[in-house]
Amino acid sequence: MAGRIILIIGGGIAAYKALELIRLLRKRDVAVECVLTDSATHFVTPLSVQALSGAPVHTTLLSLAEDSQMDHIALSRSADLLVVCPATANLMARMANGLADDLATTLLLATDTPVLIAPAMNVRMWKHPATQENYRRLRERGCDFVGPEDGEMACGEFGPGRLSAPETIVEAIESALSPHKPLTGRHVLITAGPTHEPIDPVRFIANHSSGKQGYAIAEACAALGAQVTLVSGPTALPCPKGVTLVPVLTASDMMAACEKALPADCVICAAAVGDWRVAQSSEQKRKKQPGETVSLALVENPDILATLSRPGPHRASLVIGFAAETESLEQHAKAKLARKGCDWLLANDVGGESAVFGGDRNRILFLNGETVETWPDMPKAEVASLLATRLAAHFSSTSR
Incomplete structure (x- = not known):
């Protein structure tokens, strides 16, 4: 500066x-x-x-x-x-x-x-x-x-x-002091964090996502002038400056909030959305019975990335997904990109000793349908900055 x-x-x-x-x-x-x-x-x-x-x-x-x-x-x-x-x-x-x-x-x-x-x-x-x-x-x-x-x-x-x-x-x-903001006039919708699927008023099904990567992306896009709507599951993170935060709890809540936030120029699905929810959550705390074996019937949650990637009047011109994998990263990432119908995909390995969930660093495999690019290990803020720069370059080369 x-x-x-x-x-x-x-x-x-x-x-x-x-x-x-x-x-x-x-x-x-x-x-x-x-x-x-x-x-x-x-x-x-x-x-x-x-x-x-x-x-x-x-x-x-x-x-x-x-x-x-x-x-x-x-x-x-x-x-x-x-x-x-x-x-x-x-x-x-x-x-x-x-x-x-x-x-x-x-x-x-x-x-x-x-x-x-x-x-x-x-x-x-x-x-x-x-x-x-x-x-x-x-x-x-x-x-x-x-x-x-x-x-x-x-x-x-x-x-x-x-x-x-x-x-x-x-x-x-x-x-x-930095007047050049190439994402000015663009609406970017971002999902972040985990979802919590209630079993009863006390217990829920969740995952280890901290929301740090999604929040960093929201901050980086806002810094480049974008109007940012951040639909976030439960996290302990403060809302980034200049970002509109929409807090949600479940995958269904997140789906509804995303649809309400449309239209958008770009959608970035960085949230770790629960794939399943309990078919019938209890209104009261479930009591443990000695020797009882408990089975939970699960039903599939809405597929937010696939839904927002479908062609339609409110489909964003650029839809970006994330893939958290524990094995065969490139193979699974390519399959997910094709299956979901999104434009770009950022895949990361969250297994073993990676410490991606909850950590401050990330290693990304970037896919855009034509090429596969490995980004080096870097802070999540730098991943966010690199992605925001890619967005700016993409939109500068396309007409509204």
Whole structure:
């Protein structure tokens, strides 16, 4: 990541986190020039900010020394992005109402550069109707937001209003500085995680899928500008940024959610869907009887990949399946690709000591109907990035 930003530091206790944000940005070769509000100087010093940024720090609207080097209007147009961090309730209110009573608000009013806002305030301030109206107004004017997050605050209260972590803000800045998003305007529907098929209210049939690969793919597609709908079975993973999460439990639930989410340009079936469900699940917990042998009658679940691959008015132009195998990987993968009718298939070996289920790495055999390609062992995030790049290349070569 490279670029130039103006970082406007507001006067809240979270201002100290702006120092870590500057450090992270400089490590990524982003040039950072900082503006401190008067109240911000009570929490961080211009000297510490300048030492980390390596650039002059601006604090005063009418400063002969500063204006002799750079007019404040020119300063507002000298960057690729303006970042307000932390954005206090007061600073957001002044921005929303077009005030220009100090250097920070004058820059924000005079700029035509994109603006990213990272709010930080007491939970009651954030929830106040005035702040919510200012938030809505700023979004309507084109400002982007990162956070706030839920969490414990310096005042001891808990709730929304906590400044996002510096690493999260860096990701938002990176996204804003990377305008080329080749999947913009495309809807990608992704399934992830296991399904749980109830035996009774306590027990269920499931598998070892963690959902990590599907969630990583959702995040990678969203980063390239896609509108992503993630239909997920039960996992402990947070929803990726910019992704619409539809939580489900059973294979039937997942099938219904996928059909409801159509149409889509691309469908990626990464979920480990249970093949069978109990024919008649019990409404009450089944009691164990001494010496009893229990048999469960199973019926077949909907075949989500095969159903979404069938020709029809809502069939996506690209349907991608996953195959988790424990033996004869290429043979079974080719058979599944032909049987399901999908366009691409990503197969992986989950048997033995592979540690793919629940792990952070994957080794993929990629099939597109014409070629078979072996991807080296790599983190699941890199598998996701590679697949998203392939999607972008595919759609760039096809007309809508």
